[in-house]
Amino acid sequence: MNRDKSIAGIAASLQPYLPKGTSDLIAAWIVDDGVRFTVSRPRLTKLGDFRAGTRSMPAAISVNGDLNPYGFLITTVHEFAHLACHGQYGRRVKPHGREWKRIYTEMLAPFIEKKVFPPEIEKALRAHVASPSASSCSCPVLNRALALYDDKDTLFLGDLSVGSTFLFRDEAFKSLEKKRTRYLCERLGDGRRYLISGRAQVDSADR
Numbered sequence: 001m002n003r004d005k006s007i008a009g010i011a012a013s014l015q016p017y018l019p020k021g022t023s024d025l026i027a028a029w030i031v032d033d034g035v036r037f038t039v040s041r042p043r044l045t046k047l048g049d050f051r052a053g054t055r056s057m058p059a060a061i062s063v064n065g066d067l068n069p070y071g072f073l074i075t076t077v078h079e080f081a082h083l084a085c086h087g088q089y090g091r092r093v094k095p096h097g098r099e100w101k102r103i104y105t106e107m108l109a110p111f112i113e114k115k116v117f118p119p120e121i122e123k124a125l126r127a128h129v130a131s132p133s134a135s136s137c138s139c140p141v142l143n144r145a146l147a148l149y150d151d152k153d154t155l156f157l158g159d160l161s162v163g164s165t166f167l168f169r170d171e172a173f174k175s176l177e178k179k180r181t182r183y184l185c186e187r188l189g190d191g192r193r194y195l196i197s198g199r200a201q202v203d204s205a206d207r
């Protein structure tokens, strides 16, 4: 199939997930890089991921389909920056090191120039890429700015103070202790303990 046709087809299918006017460029990246791109069901542990290609398999990127359009775009660019960084440096550099961040910033630039992002998100994004410690996929400031554009009020376990009671997958839990990125929680029904990600979407039991 010719390139323009492929791009137009992919752009049309990605349109619902992305901010207006951005799906053409993302579709062009997908076609030109020959990457297998999938919209994934929501995963609690990650927003997206990148797997390098092998001799028999193309590189693969997946992005959670429940993200709001800005989060979907930022995550997509994040993962494409991994792809580009891997192409240039292989495994010689850290996944979110200096090289990756330079590429990520360059790849975000066309979207920032086009004023795709609302001011709060653009500001958080600029701070995120400028900060030398912005090392991971999760940035609380950016996540908060993005959450402003979620349809529903999204409440993450990490937003609650330790000791709160909350609902997770329709069951009541109480958080007992923070352990790095996860929380030790007790299920109120039977007292069993679980480690739950701070990024888990929960409902407040107090509401």
Ligand SMILES: [Zn+2]
Pocket: 078, 082, 095, 096, 136, 137
């Ligand atoms: Zn990453």
